[in-house]
Amino acid sequence: MSGAWTTGWGFPLSVDARGRVALHSGCGAVDAALAVLIGTVAGERPMRPDFGIRLDWTTEELPDRIRELVETFEPRIDVSRVELVDSASIGYAPATRYLRGMAVVRIGYVLRSTGERWHFEGSFEWIE
Template sequence: MDIDFLGVGWSFPVQLDEKQQIATAKYEAAVRQSIWAILSTARGERLMRPEFGCRIHDHVFAPNTSGTVGQIISDVRSALMEWEPRIDVLDVDLLPQSAQPNLLQISIHYQVRTTTNEFNLVYPFYLQ
């Protein structure tokens, strides 16, 4: 098993470590931070790569309906399949939120291909 394939890169968000150098993320932490970066980037936001990101940001002003939820789940799955080749997306779901109806907790269950380790990431997304 070659874990080096998972890579080492700048941490997200970019920050300094205890030595005042740019902090890095390694291996599975790098994958997790990559997923977060994909979901946090709206399509068209990056000038040199306008197709990068996730279309969930197109739904910020959409009503909290089952149709919106279904489209968000589809957008998350599509973006991760396109932009994160180190994982297999096992499931994408929204966790129920009764206290904050405009907060959607997007639960992503994924498997890192080279290690077969499974992880879950919950990404908060707000509808206005």
């Protein structure tokens, strides 16, 4: 597989020293895509209504649902594990959970093009 397949714009969008759009490749590109995926609420994008986290998922089903979501929308990787992390144990303030649930997810994956192993960690809010 070509390296161009794993290269893309980063999130948030930025420019490099020459004023061009900064590109991310490999695991950096995948991490940027995963951040957008879990930071989006399903239905938020009218042309892709299934893209993103559904607010009606329960804590128990989150890991399996997130695995399905990533396997559907991120073809560059093979997911090895999905786990929820206790947000308090990694320094998230309890105030961020006011009236909503805070989920921190860790997604282990293998980049298909290179076989590189990596993990993504990100957070999102959902109503439990």
